[in-house]
Amino acid sequence: MKSGYRYFLAAALGCLLAPHSFAQAGNNNPTGVTGEFNGSITTAGHYDPFTGNAKRIIDDIVVPGSIGAYPLKWSRILNTRGVSSSFGDGGGWSHSYAWGLWVRSSNPPPLGGENQYDGPLGGVSYPDGRRLDLWSDGPPWTLTEAEGPQGVSHKLFDRGGGNYDLLLGDGGTVRFQTVSGGLRPYVIVDPYGQTTTLEYDANGLSRVTEPGGRYLQINYTTFSYQVTLSNTTYTVYENLVSSVQAWDGRGNLLETVHYHYVREDVRAIVNVTFFNLTQADYDDGTHGFYTYFPGGQATNSAWSTSPGRTKTCDDVRYAGPMKQIEYEYVQRGDVADHYLAWGHESTPAHGNAGRRGHPRL
Incomplete structure (x- = not known):
């Protein structure tokens, strides 16, 4: 049983798990609550004053000598209003090859009308958090707001x-290309025709190979827990990225990053288990560390449970002055997950003291 079953089970329970992105604050942003559109504030981090989303990109591995306009690199992307991914539940982490696409059936019922579907015909999601809907002007569809x-x-x-x-x-x-369960990216072609290929196994994305033969190998570990509903116990499995290796294409290992997770059990009407990314280990002996606020009720519904929001990041490989940051949140509106985030330099448990500031939105 794969991790996707976890969300099927949750939906069957009346949307037990509620990702942060379902909040209404900033939902009319053209590229979604985690997308860039009108620009972001970069004082004390990187955050959008309209959606309340804070973003952070860490290049864990950059492979030297890769061919083409798109370097072969493995980056983690934090969106504080993101959803659970192959990096666990807390924090809304994603990675640099997490492209997504869904397209509704080519023969849907007419738009509009009572009891008829009147939503988008599909959607595109980008690794950095942008999400754009497809409407009735295609194919081809023109995404006029993709870059602001x-x-x-x-x-x-x-x-x-x-x-x-x-x-x-x-x-x-x-x-x-269409595979069992939906659409997934399999080739990325740069502006000069150089091709990067994406391969998959039962866990998810398993290898990314650049035109010169260098590649990233993505490895997974499987976590499990049990949920009891109506006197029936279900075992739920979640496959998370455990390490990424960079290879030179000639059998030589160049670099590895390892990831560690901590389990969090949230007690609610139905108890829920989350796994949060807490540490990244690099070959040079350095590390990244992450903490989260406790998971809990996500909306006014007691059935709705959400993983914890990111609290602190201590990233030695963050390409900016805010290597150590602490996030604070302020509620907007009546629903519990209408939160805006901003950051200030912090003193994480594993870091050095930094200058503190509180830029308000």
């Missing part, structure tokens, strides 16, 4: 046979 008000439009083409091409603003392309 002044940016270049992206286009999604239906190539037939369940294959789609997402044309990016710089001339690159992300190609998706």
Whole structure:
């Protein structure tokens, strides 16, 4: 039983798990609550005053000598209003190859009308957190807001046979193919025609190979826990990234990053278990450390439970002055997860003292 069953089970229980992104504050942002559109404040971190989302990108591995306009690198991306991923539940972590696409059936019922579907015909999600809906002007679909008000439009083409091409603003392309369970990216082509391939196994993305043969190997570990409902006990499995290895394509290991998680059991109407990323270990003996606020009720519904929001990050490989940061949240509106985040330099348990500041939104 794979991790996806966890969310199927949750939905069957009346949306027991409620990702942060379901909050209403900033939901009308054209690129979603975790997307960049109007620009973000970079004083004390990187955060959007409209959506209340704070973003953080850490390059865990950058492979030297890779060919093409898109370097072969493994980056983790934090969006404080993101959803659970292959890096666990707390913090909304994602990675640099987490492209997503869904497209509704080619013969849906007409839009509008009583008891008829009137939502988008699909959606594109980007590794950095942008999410754009597809409406009835395609295919091809023109994503005019993909790079903000002044940016270049992206286009999604239906190539037939369940294959789609997402044309990016710089001339690159992300190609998706239909597999059991939906669409997934399998090729990224840079503006000069250099191709990076993505391979998968039963756990998820398993290998990313650049044009010169260098590659990233993604490894997983499986966590499990039990949920009892109506006197029936279910075992739920969650596959999370345990390490990523960089190889030179000739059998030589270049670098490895390891990830560690801590289990959190949240007691509610139905008890829920989360796994939170707490540490990254690098080959040079340095580390990244992360803490979270406790998970708990996500909305006014007592059935709705959410993993904890990010509290602190201590990132030796963060490419900016805020290597150590602490996030604070303020509630907006009546629902419990209408939270805005901002950061200030902190003194994490494993870091050095930094200058403190409280930029208000």
